Amino acid sequence: MATGDTGNFGERETYLNKEYGIKSWLLSVDHKRIALLYLVGITFFFFIGGFFALLIRLELLTPAGDLVQADTYNKLFTMHGQVMVFFFLIPAVPAVLGNFLIPIMIGAKDLAFPRINLLSWYLYIMGGILMLYTILAGGVDTGWTFYVPLSTEFLKTNVVTAALAVFVSGFSSIFTGLNFIVTIHRMRAPGMTWNRLPLFVWAHYATSIIQVLGTPVVAIAIVLVALERLFHLGIFNAALGGDPLLFQHLFWFYSHPAVYIMILPGMGIVSEVVCCFSRKRIFGYQAMAMALLGIAVVGFLVWAHHMFVAGISVYAALIFSLLSYFVAVPSAIKVFNWTSTMYKGSITYQTPMLYAFGFVGLFTIGGLTGLFLACLGVDIHVTDTYFVVAHFHYIMVGGMVMAYMAGMHFWWPKISGRMYPEGWGRLAALIVFIGFNLTFFPQFVLGYMGMPRRYWDYSRAPEYQILNVLSTAGATILAVGYLLPMVYFLWSMRYGKPAPDNPWNAAGLEWTIPSPPSTFNFDEQPVVTWEAYNYDEIKQEVPVAH
Amino acid sequence: MHISPVATANHEAHENPALLHHFATVEQQKDAASFGMWLFLVTEVMFFGGMFCAYLVYRYWYFGDFGAASQSLDIKWGAINTAVLICSSLTVALAVRCGQVGKQKAMVVNLVLTIVLGLVFLGIKAIEYKAKFDEHHIPGQASFHLEKSIPGHPDTPVNQPHAQVYFSLYFAMTGMHALHMIIGVGLFAFLTYKAWKGAYSPGYYTPVENAGLYWHFVDIVWIYLFPLLYLIDRHP
Numbered sequence: 001m002a003t004g005d006t007g008n009f010g011e012r013e014t015y016l017n018k019e020y021g022i023k024s025w026l027l028s029v030d031h032k033r034i035a036l037l038y039l040v041g042i043t044f045f046f047f048i049g050g051f052f053a054l055l056i057r058l059e060l061l062t063p064a065g066d067l068v069q070a071d072t073y074n075k076l077f078t079m080h081g082q083v084m085v086f087f088f089l090i091p092a093v094p095a096v097l098g099n100f101l102i103p104i105m106i107g108a109k110d111l112a113f114p115r116i117n118l119l120s121w122y123l124y125i126m127g128g129i130l131m132l133y134t135i136l137a138g139g140v141d142t143g144w145t146f147y148v149p150l151s152t153e154f155l156k157t158n159v160v161t162a163a164l165a166v167f168v169s170g171f172s173s174i175f176t177g178l179n180f181i182v183t184i185h186r187m188r189a190p191g192m193t194w195n196r197l198p199l200f201v202w203a204h205y206a207t208s209i210i211q212v213l214g215t216p217v218v219a220i221a222i223v224l225v226a227l228e229r230l231f232h233l234g235i236f237n238a239a240l241g242g243d244p245l246l247f248q249h250l251f252w253f254y255s256h257p258a259v260y261i262m263i264l265p266g267m268g269i270v271s272e273v274v275c276c277f278s279r280k281r282i283f284g285y286q287a288m289a290m291a292l293l294g295i296a297v298v299g300f301l302v303w304a305h306h307m308f309v310a311g312i313s314v315y316a317a318l319i320f321s322l323l324s325y326f327v328a329v330p331s332a333i334k335v336f337n338w339t340s341t342m343y344k345g346s347i348t349y350q351t352p353m354l355y356a357f358g359f360v361g362l363f364t365i366g367g368l369t370g371l372f373l374a375c376l377g378v379d380i381h382v383t384d385t386y387f388v389v390a391h392f393h394y395i396m397v398g399g400m401v402m403a404y405m406a407g408m409h410f411w412w413p414k415i416s417g418r419m420y421p422e423g424w425g426r427l428a429a430l431i432v433f434i435g436f437n438l439t440f441f442p443q444f445v446l447g448y449m450g451m452p453r454r455y456w457d458y459s460r461a462p463e464y465q466i467l468n469v470l471s472t473a474g475a476t477i478l479a480v481g482y483l484l485p486m487v488y489f490l491w492s493m494r495y496g497k498p499a500p501d502n503p504w505n506a507a508g509l510e511w512t513i514p515s516p517p518s519t520f521n522f523d524e525q526p527v528v529t530w531e532a533y534n535y536d537e538i539k540q541e542v543p544v545a546h
Numbered sequence: 547m548h549i550s551p552v553a554t555a556n557h558e559a560h561e562n563p564a565l566l567h568h569f570a571t572v573e574q575q576k577d578a579a580s581f582g583m584w585l586f587l588v589t590e591v592m593f594f595g596g597m598f599c600a601y602l603v604y605r606y607w608y609f610g611d612f613g614a615a616s617q618s619l620d621i622k623w624g625a626i627n628t629a630v631l632i633c634s635s636l637t638v639a640l641a642v643r644c645g646q647v648g649k650q651k652a653m654v655v656n657l658v659l660t661i662v663l664g665l666v667f668l669g670i671k672a673i674e675y676k677a678k679f680d681e682h683h684i685p686g687q688a689s690f691h692l693e694k695s696i697p698g699h700p701d702t703p704v705n706q707p708h709a710q711v712y713f714s715l716y717f718a719m720t721g722m723h724a725l726h727m728i729i730g731v732g733l734f735a736f737l738t739y740k741a742w743k744g745a746y747s748p749g750y751y752t753p754v755e756n757a758g759l760y761w762h763f764v765d766i767v768w769i770y771l772f773p774l775l776y777l778i779d780r781h782p
Contacts, residue, residue: 112582178582186574234707235714242604242711243603
């Protein structure tokens with residue numbers, strides 16, 4: 001096993017060819033193999049959730065409720081939300097890319113707790129099976145938020161299994177976060193100081209803090225909902241004097257920071273990609289790292305902005321509105337610093353960079369419209385309209401999924417040992433960008449015009465149709481944009497050009513080891529003597545794409 | 547590129563068989579394990595925190611009703627259980643100490659004692675739960691009835707729905723706590739077996755120490771539950 005050999009994929013022993021057979025995967029404690037196990041599960045649920053989204057968009061093509069009726073429609077958007085949030089968005093970047101890269105980036109052989117890492121995958125799959133059971137057994141229609149008293153008193157659908165699915169997958173998330181925090185604290189290579197950590201690692205550190213502190217709270221909230229359904233406890237039951245608002249507080253205490261679980265790892269990816277393809281150091285490294293932590297901390301103090309019209313006191317609303325504005329400060333620091341990093345950089349336009357451009361622009365739109373919603377007056381006008389739907393899809397799909405795609409393309413050569421086809425990659429990035437904006441920009445307008453979310457039938461307001469048609473058209477384009485990478489990634493695993501150790505001439509420990517890495521990542525303990533993103537010391541350009 | 551990997555792999559002079567491949571030293575491994583356990587306890591604090599938050603709100607809203615409902619609990623059993631748990635904290639601490647100094651037999655004894663005390667606690671909890679069922683103090687049931695008056699106001703009967711909120715919290719909080727006790731007892735059964743087989747030594751007793759941390763945490767939860775559920779409005 002020789003470090004530094006390039007291109008002789010298949011002869012050298014790697015984590016991929018070390019052992020064969022289903023058992024060597026399902027019982028593997030190698031963080032890289034577990035990352036790929038997650039990739040399979042996450043991709044599966046992404047397409048399940050996407051399928052529900054397409055049905056929703058098809059129904060809204062015409063004003064009348066013709067494809068599905070109200071009950072089915074309620075289930076569609078509920079299951080779209082639950083599958084996408086809990087089984088794709090939250091685990092996607094940490095569990096796949098974070099799992100694969102964090103130990104390598106800090107110069108470790110594995111995460112601190114490899115067996116807990118495998119356990120967290122099994123918990124994810126158990127949660128996933130419960131979710132699939134919920135879907136196949138007739139679905140659930142609480143909305144992804146499980147609001148009481150709807151979920152506890154009124155619905156006859158599979159609320160308890162859906163709640164259990166979220167609960168179990170939540171433990172998977174907790175264990176991943178816990179593993180990352182301990183790994184980043186205790187497993188760094190000699191010389192890998194906190195100020196030399198790649199921002200990808202900082203981003204996951206901030207994410208993990210939210211996972212560890214927030215997830216248990218939604219877990220107990222959901223357990224209490226299940227207990228109310230099963231045993232008629234009265235903690236949220238207004239008939240006994242319980243408070244349904246308390247559920248919303250507990251739910252959003254996690255579920256607002258959960259938005260940052262989704263976006264922070266994406267910010268980490270974009271920092272890596274922007275530096276590499278601008279051939280420059282990150283602008284303001286420490287500000288970037290502190291902004292990540294700042295978002296994580298302030299993100300815990302804004303949850304009640306989801307409840308401005310739910311009957312909270314006006315003083316509480318004022319304070320939460322103000323605190324919500326504060327999140328914009330670290331977020332803006334990040335956008336400014338990415339832009340400053342690109343300024344006077346030698347920019348090249350490889351696929352990961354295209355996605356990173358998309359991320360910065362769309363995240364900015366999503367973030368700015370978030371400020372509209374933090375403003376009490378505007379929020380009351382657009383609450384529960386498509387404006388809100390468009391806003392959070394700009395963050396989650398325009399932000400997080402774009403970043404995820406950027407990361408998948410950037411590190412695919414390292415993960416698979418193969419290059420993806422660059423031309424197809426750029427085309428797919430363009431299709432995703434166009435499809436995304438066509439899908440969700442009209443929804444801003446629809447929402448401002450007053451179209452409420454979660455309606456299957458708008459036949460009393462047929463003037464909404466043209467924008468809905470545009471949105472549905474965009475969704476089909478977006479679907480093509482997501483299917484393409486799926487196809488060419490699979491294709492490249494067999495037919496792609498073997499990847500060199502460092503196809504982008506990028507900085508970072510992960511590019512100093514062979515592609516794909518060997519099981520223990522490093523043959524010898526690396527010692528770090530340089531800052532992150534030392535592109536001024538790396539003279540080479542990014543190799544020209546083929 | 548810039549890396550000239552230096553061979554600094556810090557191989558221990560005496561390879562400890564418990565040292566996993568991805569750690570450089572036993573200290574690093576032990577550090578990581580106890581840090582991980584403390585973090586897990588943080589998640590547990592947040593988990594129980596949700597219910598304590600609910601308790602805080604409703605205790606403030608339904609002050610007198612909570613006091614009245616609390617009086618229906620048997621303070622004798624609660625006090626005995628508190629003592630039982632404090633004793634079990636001692637036996638767990640002794641078991642960890644036995645690990646440090648390598649007294650295998652004493653460790654097994656202390657672990658078994660911990661399990662016994664845990665089971666005593668759960669048994670008493672079962673007696674208490676049964677009493678609640680017999681007295682129709684089960685929230686959400688049509689038969690729910692609590693014959694108490696607000697403490698200090700003998701003519702004001704307790705509000706029946708609000709008393710049910712109290713009992714909802716009582717069952718949710720003590721139930722979650724009991725679940726953690728059951729998991730702990732299972733954990734200690736496993737550790738007893740391992741200790742009996744001689745798996746732990748002064749060089750490696752991290753699992754015992756971590757399980758001990760968990761057990762102390764579960765005890766501390768009870769130290770809060772006991773006054774909040776049993777001891778409010780007990781002044782004569």
